[in-house]
Amino acid sequence: MASSPWSWSFSFFLMVWMWMMAVRSTVAVAPHFQPRPWALAHATFYGDETASETMGGACGYGNLFNNGYGTDTVALSSTLFNNGYACGTCYQLRCVQSKACYTGFTTVTATNLCPPNWSQDSNAGGWCNPPRTHFDMAKPAFMKIAAWKAGIVPVMYRRVPCVKSDGLKFSFQGNGYWLLVYVMNVGGGGDIGSMWVKGSRTGWISMSHNWGASYQAFATLGGQALSFKLTSYTTKETILAMNVAPSNWNVGMTYKSSVNFH
Numbered sequence: 219m220a221s222s223p224w225s226w227s228f229s230f231f232l233m234v235w236m237w238m239m240a241v242r243s244t245v246a247v248a249p250h251f252q253p254r255p256w257a258l259a260h261a262t263f264y265g266d267e268t269a270s271e272t273m274g275g276a277c278g279y280g281n282l283f284n285n286g287y288g289t290d291t292v293a294l295s296s297t298l299f300n301n302g303y304a305c306g307t308c309y310q311l312r313c314v315q316s317k318a319c320y321t322g323f324t325t326v327t328a329t330n331l332c333p334p335n336w337s338q339d340s341n342a343g344g345w346c347n348p349p350r351t352h353f354d355m356a357k358p359a360f361m362k363i364a365a366w367k368a369g370i371v372p373v374m375y376r377r378v379p380c381v382k383s384d385g386l387k388f389s390f391q392g393n394g395y396w397l398l399v400y401v402m403n404v405g406g407g408g409d410i411g412s413m414w415v416k417g418s419r420t421g422w423i424s425m426s427h428n429w430g431a432s433y434q435a436f437a438t439l440g441g442q443a444l445s446f447k448l449t450s451y452t453t454k455e456t457i458l459a460m461n462v463a464p465s466n467w468n469v470g471m472t473y474k475s476s477v478n479f480h
């Protein structure tokens with residue numbers, strides 16, 4: 219069959235349209251974090267009702283009241299902690315299969331590591347030993363799902379999006395040649411997989427994972443306004459937080475941005 223000019227232009231139009239749809243689906247649609255399926259684990263608690271023992275945890279969030287995490291927090295066994303990449307992830311927990319259970323669930327944020335204790339058996343006290351998936355909750359959070367006297371209860375858990383109404387927070391440490399940044403108040407998946415910093419006189423500088431929720435750059439960035447580029451560990455979404463810190467930024471300060479993951 220001979221092809222007319224009309225069918226050629228129609229084919230061309232169709233190709234352009236298909237290309238535009240492909241671009242749209244890869245660029246414009248942000249991969250928001252979706253809840254994961256429910257699974258079975260166990261939960262204990264640490265500290266007392268004041269949750270003072272939960273401050274200064276392995277993620278590096280420092281004072282959890284000042285930084286917005288409060289007492290709805292959890293220390294993860296190393297199997298879940300993933301060398302700190304799980305810092306900031308959020309979980310729904312519901313007590314099951316125990317007389318100590320209350321009804322309903324509570325939501326907690328991972329702010330600490332529950333380290334293994336090899337002098338205790340994994341089924342008798344060494345609850346956080348690998349390969350156990352275990353949640354060592356702040357006591358006020360545990361008391362929302364079970365009677366604390368139970369000590370340990372089976373739980374159903376699932377990862378859920380971290381709901382944040384405001385933007386990412388960046389807490390600065392280090393010195394003139396080494397910038398160490400703790401990323402806090404992360405929405406969506408709650409976790410950070412990679413991070414870059416840009417001074418007003420530099421290009422994007424890749425930061426390396428230090429520990430917990432902190433990333434570092436060995437660079438001289440003093441006297442420059444700083445921007446950050448971050449990729450979610452779970453969803454791989456990348457966002458830009460431009461001009462987060464002014465040129466007179468200092469270590470010991472926390473800077474807020476207007477952007478966040480969802």
Ligand SMILES: *[C@@H]1O[C@H](CO)[C@@H](O)[C@H](O)[C@H]1NC(C)=O
Pocket residue numbers: 335336337338343
């Ligand atoms: C580990 O378990 C032993 C035996 O119960 C206990 O004495 C010790 O305090 C525990 N270590 C830590 C770091 O909790």
